[in-house]
Amino acid sequence: MRPTPMVESMNDGRHALSVRNLVVDFVQDTGTIRALDGVNLDLHAGRVLGVVGESGCGKSVTARAILRLLDRTGEITSGRVFLDPGSPEQQDLAALDPEGRVMRAVRGGRIGLIFQEPMTALSVHYTVGNQIIEAMRAHGDLSKAAARERVVTLLHEVGIPRPETRIDSYPFQLSGGLRQRVGIALALAADPEILIADEPTTALDVTTQAQILALLRRLQRTKGVALMLITHDMGVIAQMADDVAVMYLGRIVEFAPVAELFTAPRHPYTRALLRSVPNLRAVPRERLATIGGAVPHPGARPLGCPFHPRCPEVIAGRCESEAPAGISPSEVGASCFHALAETAHAEATA
Ligand SMILES: Nc1ncnc2c1ncn2[C@@H]1O[C@H](COP(=O)(O)OP(=O)(O)OP(=O)(O)O)[C@@H](O)[C@H]1O
Ligand code: SF4
Ligand SMILES: [Mg+2]
Numbered sequence: 001m002r003p004t005p006m007v008e009s010m011n012d013g014r015h016a017l018s019v020r021n022l023v024v025d026f027v028q029d030t031g032t033i034r035a036l037d038g039v040n041l042d043l044h045a046g047r048v049l050g051v052v053g054e055s056g057c058g059k060s061v062t063a064r065a066i067l068r069l070l071d072r073t074g075e076i077t078s079g080r081v082f083l084d085p086g087s088p089e090q091q092d093l094a095a096l097d098p099e100g101r102v103m104r105a106v107r108g109g110r111i112g113l114i115f116q117e118p119m120t121a122l123s124v125h126y127t128v129g130n131q132i133i134e135a136m137r138a139h140g141d142l143s144k145a146a147a148r149e150r151v152v153t154l155l156h157e158v159g160i161p162r163p164e165t166r167i168d169s170y171p172f173q174l175s176g177g178l179r180q181r182v183g184i185a186l187a188l189a190a191d192p193e194i195l196i197a198d199e200p201t202t203a204l205d206v207t208t209q210a211q212i213l214a215l216l217r218r219l220q221r222t223k224g225v226a227l228m229l230i231t232h233d234m235g236v237i238a239q240m241a242d243d244v245a246v247m248y249l250g251r252i253v254e255f256a257p258v259a260e261l262f263t264a265p266r267h268p269y270t271r272a273l274l275r276s277v278p279n280l281r282a283v284p285r286e287r288l289a290t291i292g293g294a295v296p297h298p299g300a301r302p303l304g305c306p307f308h309p310r311c312p313e314v315i316a317g318r319c320e321s322e323a324p325a326g327i328s329p330s331e332v333g334a335s336c337f338h339a340l341a342e343t344a345h346a347e348a349t350a
Contacts, residue, residue, distance in 0.1 A: 015042050015043070015044055015082075015085045015086065016043045016044060016045050016083075016084075016193055016194050016226035017042070017043040017066070017081070017082065017083055017085070017111075017194055017226065018041075018042050018043075018080075018081075018082040018085040018329065019039055019040060019041045019042075019062070019066065019079070019080070019081050019082075019329075020040055020079055020080045020081075020082070020329065021038045021039075021040060021078065021079040021080070022036050022038065022039040022040075022062070022065060022076065022078075022079035022080070022081065022094070023036055023037060023038055023039075023076070023077045023078045023079050024036035024058075024061055024065050024070065024074055024075065024076055024077065024250075025074070025075050025077045026071070026073050026074050026075075027073050027075065028073060030299075031299060033297075033298050033299045034250060034298055034299075034301065035058050035061045035074070035250055035298050036058050036061055036062060036065065036079075036250045036251075037249065037250040037251050037298075037301075038079070038250075038251060038326060039058070039062055039079070039247075039250070039251065039252060040252060040326070040327070040328070040329040041062075041228075041245050041252060041255075041329060041330075042085075042329055042330045043194055043226040043227075043228055044226055045193065045224055045225070045226050046220075046221075046224045046225070046226070047226060047227075047242045047243060048217075048220060048227045048228075048229055048240055048241050048242045048243070049226070049227070049228050049229065049241065049242070049243050049244070049245060050229050050231065050236070050237040050240060050241030050243070050244045050245070050258065051228060051229065051230045051231070051244075051245050051247060052230075052231055052232065052233075052234065052237050052244060052245075052246055052247070052273065053232065053246060053247035053248055053273075053295075054232060054248075054273075054294070054295050055232065055294075055295065056294075056295045056297070056298075057247040057248055057249060057250070057295055058247055058249070058250040058251075058298075059198070059230045059232075059247055060198055060230065061074070061250075062230075062247075063113070063196045063198050063228070063230060065081070065094075066081050066093065066111070066196065067093075067106075067107050067111060067113060067196065068093060068094075068096065068098035068103050068107070069098070069107070069113075070098075076094045079094060080092045080094050080095075081093040081094040083106065083110065083111075091106075093106060105139065108135060108138070108139060108187075108189075108190060108192075109138075109139040109190045109192065110190075110192050110193055110194060111192055111193075111194040111195070111196060112186075112187030112188055112189075112190070112192035112194070112195045112196070112225075113187055113195075113196050113197075113198070114180075114183055114184055114187045114195060114196070114197040114198070114200045114216075115183065115198055115200070116198055116199040116200060116202050116203055117203055118171070118179045118180050118182060118183030118186075119171060119179070121183055121186055121187075122171045122179070122182065122183065122186065123171075124170065124171060124172060126170075127167065127168050127169060127170055128155075128166070128167065128169055128170070128171060128174070128182045128185075129148065129151050129167035129168055131186060132151045132154065132155075132182075132185055132186050132189050133147040133148055133151055135186055135189035135190060136150060136151065136189045136190060138190075139189070139190035140190060140191075148167070151163075151167055151185070151189075152164055152167055154185045154188060154189065155167060155181075155182070155185055157185075157188075157219070158181040158182070158184050158185045158188070158215060158219070159181055159211070159215055160178060160181050160182070160185075166178075176203065176204055176205075176208065177204060177208035177211065177212065180200065180201070180203075180204060180208075180212050181212070181215070183200075184200075184212075184215065184216065184219070188219065188223075191223075192225065193225055193226065194225060194226045194227075194228070195220065195225050195226070195227045195228070196227075196228045196230070197216065197227065197228070197229050197230065198230045199230055199231055199232070200212060200216065200229075201213055201236070202231075202232075202233075213236065213239060213240055216229075216240070217239075217240055229241060234273060234274060234277045235277065237258065237261075238258065238262065241258045242257065242258060243255065243256070243257050243258065244256055244257075244258050244261045246261075246267060246269065246270045246273070248269050248295070248306060248307055249295060249296065249298060249301060249306040249307075250298055251306070251326065251335065252326075252327060252335075253267050253269055253270075253307070253327075253334060253335045253336070254266055254267040254269070254270045254327070254333070254334040254335070254339075255327055255329075255330065255331065255332060255333065255334075256332045256333075257332070260332065262274065266333065266334035266336065266339040266342075267307075267334035267335065267336050267339060268307065268311050268312060268313045268336060268338075269307050269310075269311075270334070272310075272312070292310065293309065293310045296309070302320075303320065303321060304318075304319050304320045304321045304322055304323055305319040305320075305322070305323055305324055305335075305336070305337075306323070307336075308320055313336075313338060315337055315338075318337065319337065322337075324336050324337050324340055325340060
């Protein structure tokens with residue numbers, strides 16, 4: 001296996017967002033649960049980062065932490081979330097007041113969020129038009145009439161038929177697919193540079209799912225946004241992602257460009273995910289038939305390599321007590337002794 005190059009074409013200097021060593025704890029009566037244990041990732045303008053892993057790996061907590069939308073019991077204990085990293089305007093979102101002026105301007109303004117269930121972001125009490133107009137005007141200086149005109153254009157862009165009339169519909173008058181299109185329009189209202197989509201098609205039927213994914217890909221490309229696409233579905237990853245971060249128990253355990261991840265997966269967990277989806281259909285949310293068991297609760301994190309109790313390639317006497325080094329942000333690699341040894345060998349012989 002070859003050494004770990006930086007992903008090509010990432011070196012255009014246009015990181016949109018960099019997450020560094022992000023740790024999130026939930027404080028409960030029964031103790032503290034470490035949901036994120038040092039997450040590193042980069043979002044790049046014009047690229048799609050797919051984030052994949054079984055249920056409970058920390059995908060949604062990562063998205064919510066970036067946007068400072070964690071439940072009250074959740075806390076960023078350490079780490080940074082740089083917007084415009086490396087530029088004079090760089091800001092650490094992790095250090096901001098979640099309800100402060102700057103964070104409210106970033107959320108929905110510079111970073112748009114698309115939920116699995118669009119009603120999470122929409123109100124039943126207002127027309128879709130009024131909700132998108134409000135989002136547009138909250139983040140930009142527009143008259144109501146100008147905003148309404150732009151919303152019609154936006155609804156057209158997201159594939160809503162007859163947008164001039166649909167703008168006055170209430171969400172409950174729309175099908176699930178149209179509601180998700182409205183959810184995407186809402187996320188795009190303020191023309192964000194970054195989009196975070198958390199399982200945006202999981203609740204939809206297969207045909208609608210394919211249409212919404214195609215729409216997201218088209219919008220992402222034409223607008224040049226950085227898209228972080230969270231999914232448990234390797235098929236969605238194959239179709240959508242440029243790069244992939246595989247999560248396990250609150251850490252990124254493998255990072256690779258999508259083609260490389262599918263042809264030469266480095267982490268035993270990634271291999272198990274791929275084996276369990278013969279036709280690249282959905283990864284089971286609860287169980288991986290090929291390795292059995294489920295993701296341990298973060299409150300009961302195994303010692304050593306967190307994957308060792310389920311790993312078919314476990315090194316007896318080592319993996320139970322020693323944790324492999326994490327991977328560097330945006331560098332192709334996996335946090336596993338086997339992969340690290342192969343990388344070291346390849347570098348030594350290069
Ligand atoms: N509000 C909360 N209070 C306590 N623990 C939480 C809370 N939200 C998340 N967690 C913990 O964080 C872990 C990661 O949760 P998260 O929702 O990020 O998983 P996920 O990867 O998005 O899973 P899914 O695929 O089911 O959406 C969970 O296992 C849970 O233990
Ligand atoms: S470090 Fe050991 S337990 Fe962890 S994934 Fe690699 S082989 Fe498996
Ligand atoms: Mg989730």
